[in-house]
Ligand SMILES: O=C(O)CCC(=O)C(=O)O
């Protein structure tokens with residue numbers, strides 16, 4: 001069985017020589033229809049710290065009635081709420097064919113519903129260039145500081161659990177559960193707005209993804225607790241992720257960062273208040289004593305993970321694409337499936353992540369960093 005430590009000589013997208021660590025063996029690679037999306041690690045190319053940029057949310061340009069995305073007079077386009085508080089499923093539209101007006105309305109729908117699932121898509125077959133352009137419409141693409149990517153496309157975050165890469169399952173054995181709610185790389189100074197995830201191979205059963213509405217999570221809090229949290233920032237840290245990756249022999253392509261984000265964040269388009277902390281990356285509440293911070297974060301993390309009445313869970317097939325707004329949701333992979341030597345249970349996909357604005361809270365409270 002191959003491991004992630006196999007190194008191959010390659011060239012990057014600019015034609016420069018690089019060393020690639022591959023997380024699959026050649027036999028699996030050659031047999032895979034979606035070999036181009038298998039995980040690799042460029043172990044050579046370092047990235048400087050991300051620079052601040054002006055983010056324009058496409059949702060600002062959307063018609064709130066969404067006549068282009070969800071026309072009332074077209075019965076072949078169907079939209080159904082997954083649950084009352086979060087999630088919408090759409091059939092009858094191809095993401096690859098959306099007009100700009102439809103994409104603007106999708107950005108707004110994502111802000112309102114948290115996650116939007118598209119069924120029966122050709123998206124995984126339109127090629128990396130068009131997939132990247134689709135993502136870029138919504139914002140600057142994030143390059144993960146440590147994650148596996150796709151050869152020649154470092155902005156694609158590769159998701160792969162096959163018989164030759166049991167990394168993720170192996171790591172989960174010391175925990176009672178594999179679930180871990182997070183908002184993608186929320187430690188960034190301009191953390192992600194929209195993430196797109198699609199799977200190209202799915203296990204027969206299992207491997208769903210779950211989302212929580214961070215807007216509903218905020219709404220449920222008592223008035224005094226809302227007021228208390230509104231004045232505070234929390235530390236979101238990329239250091240443990242980078243340290244774990246380095247410990248496991250992975251390349252850290254960008255030095256880890258921390259940000260101090262408002263705990264109650266306001267979505268720039270809907271103006272909705274959301275609870276912007278997550279168990280994945282939030283470490284402490286700035287200005288509180290350690291025990292106070294630990295107790296309050298424990299309460300909030302339990303609320304996020306345990307409140308099924310503000311959650312949605314999606315079963316994948318290989319023509320499903322899910323998009324979510326990281327500013328108003330937290331999500332978790334549900335790694336409940338086994339991969340055997342015959343390759344049954346294999347789960348493969350890729351994620352494209354767009355960066356958003358520097359978070360703003362109540363009364364103009366802004367994120368800070370050191
Ligand atoms: O694999 C999944 O279901 C979700 C993984 C994840 O958290 C992500 O792609 O951001």
Ligand SMILES: [Fe+2]
Nearest residue numbers: 182183184331
């Ligand atoms: Fe994620």
